[in-house]
Amino acid sequence: xxxxxxxTKQSNRRGTSPQFCKNILATVDLSKDAEVDLDTATALAxxxxxxxxxxxxxSQPTVGTDARGLCRYVWDGSARRAQTRLxxxxxxxxxxxYRTFPLFVGxxxxxxxxxxxxxxxxxxxxxxxxxxxxxRFGSLEEVQADELLRRSATPVLVAVPQGSRNEKDKKxxxx
Amino acid sequence: MNYLDTVQEQTTALRLKxxxxxxxxxxxxxxxxxxxxxxxxxxxxxxxxxxxYVPPTSAEFGGQDMYRLLEKDxxxxxxxxxxxxxRIQAGYPKCEAIFVTGDPDEQVTRxxxxxxxxxxxxxxxxxxxxxxxxxxxxxxxxxxxxxxxxxxWEDDDKGIWAESKI
Numbered sequence: 001x002x003x004x005x006x007x008t009k010q011s012n013r014r015g016t017s018p019q020f021c022k023n024i025l026a027t028v029d030l031s032k033d034a035e036v037d038l039d040t041a042t043a044l045a046x047x048x049x050x051x052x053x054x055x056x057x058x059s060q061p062t063v064g065t066d067a068r069g070l071c072r073y074v075w076d077g078s079a080r081r082a083q084t085r086l087x088x089x090x091x092x093x094x095x096x097x098y099r100t101f102p103l104f105v106g107x108x109x110x111x112x113x114x115x116x117x118x119x120x121x122x123x124x125x126x127x128x129x130x131x132x133x134x135x136r137f138g139s140l141e142e143v144q145a146d147e148l149l150r151r152s153a154t155p156v157l158v159a160v161p162q163g164s165r166n167e168k169d170k171k172x173x174x175x
Numbered sequence: 176m177n178y179l180d181t182v183q184e185q186t187t188a189l190r191l192k193x194x195x196x197x198x199x200x201x202x203x204x205x206x207x208x209x210x211x212x213x214x215x216x217x218x219x220x221x222x223x224x225x226x227x228y229v230p231p232t233s234a235e236f237g238g239q240d241m242y243r244l245l246e247k248d249x250x251x252x253x254x255x256x257x258x259x260x261x262r263i264q265a266g267y268p269k270c271e272a273i274f275v276t277g278d279p280d281e282q283v284t285r286x287x288x289x290x291x292x293x294x295x296x297x298x299x300x301x302x303x304x305x306x307x308x309x310x311x312x313x314x315x316x317x318x319x320x321x322x323x324x325x326x327x328w329e330d331d332d333k334g335i336w337a338e339s340k341i
Contacts, residue, residue, distance in 0.1 A: 020213060020217075040189070040324060043189035044189060046189075047189050047217070047218075048217075146315040149299060149314050149315050149318065149327045150299070150315075152329070153329045154329070155210075155326055155327065155328035155329065156326070156327045156328070157324055157325070157326045157327075158318050158321075158324060158325045158326075158327070159324045160321070160322060160323060160324055
C-alpha cells in the first residue's frame with residue numbers, strides 16, 4: 001500500500017530528521033491601521049527551527065503628482081515609515097525567534113509577488129496572518145486570498161489569532 | 176531555564192492537539208493525509224479524517240429507487256473512509272474517521288468548532304478552468320468560514336510535497 005509505505009518511511013525518519021520546514025514566508029501588512037499577528041508564524045519557525053521571512057507590503061499614499069516633486073517626498077516618507085514598521089516587527093519576532101529577516105515590497109498587497117518570493121526563497125510554507133477585527137480580508141482581499149490559494153505551489157497556512165478564533169467558535173456553536 | 180525563558184516558551188509554543196483533515200476520497204486524499212500525518216507526528220496531535228458526503232441535487236426529485244441508490248452510494252463512501260482510516264491507523268494510531276452529510280465547507284467548519292480543532296488541512300486539486308469557474312475547490316470556502324488556522328497545500332505530483340519529500 002502506498003500510504004503505508006509513506007507512513008513507514010515517516011516513522012523511520014522520526015528523530016533523525018524531524019524537520020520539514022526550513023523557510024517560512026509570512027506576509028505583513030505595513031499600513032498604518034493594520035493589526036499584525038505574527039504569533040503563529042514565529043511559533044512555527046521556532047518549532048521547526050526555520051528561517052522566518054517577513055514580507056512587508058505597504059501601499060503608497062494617494063497624492064496627486066505635482067511639479068515641485070512633493071508627491072515624491074510624501075511617497076518616500078511613507079516608504080521609510082513602512083520600512084521602520086517592518087523592522088519593528090522583525091525585532092519583535094526576533095525576541096522569540098532570532099532567525100527572522102525582513103523583505104520589503106513598496107507596493108500594495110500583491111499575490112504574484114508573494115508566490116514569486118516563495119519560489120525564490122524555496123519556502124516550505126507561506127503563513128498569511130488574518131485577523132477578524134481588521135475586516136478579515138481587509139488587507140488580504142477575498143479575491144486575493146482565493147488567488148493565493150489557487151496559484152501557490154507552496155502550502156499556505158491561513159493563521160487566525162487566538163482571540164478572533166474564540167469569537168468565531170462562539171458564533172459557530174450558537175448556530 | 177530562568178523564569179523569563181519559561182514565560183517566553185509558553186507564549187511561543189505552538190499547540191496542535193487536534194488536526195482535522197478534509198478528504199474527498201479521491202486519489203489525492205492519501206497524499207493529503209500523509210502530509211497531515213507528517214505535521215501531526217511533529218506535534219503529537221491526533222488526526223481526524225472528515226469526509227462530507229454531498230447528495231446530488233437531482234436526488235430531491237427522485238423516487239424510491241433513487242433513494243436506494245443514494246443510500247448505497249453513501250454507504251460506499253463511508254466504507255472507503257473507514258478503510259482509509261484503517262490503513263492510516265496501522266502507521267499512525269491516533270487517527271479517527273468522521274463521516275457527515277451536507278455542505279462540505281459548512282460541515283467541515285462545524286465539526287472543527289465542535290472538536291476544537293487546532294488546524295484544518297485541505298488539499299487543493301481542482302485546477303481546471305471549469306473547476307475554478309464553478310468554484311469546485313472547497314479550500315477557499317472553508318478558509319472563509321473557519322475559526323481555526325487552515326493549511327491549504329498543492330495536492331499535485333509536481334508540488335513540492337511530492338512523495339519523495341515525505
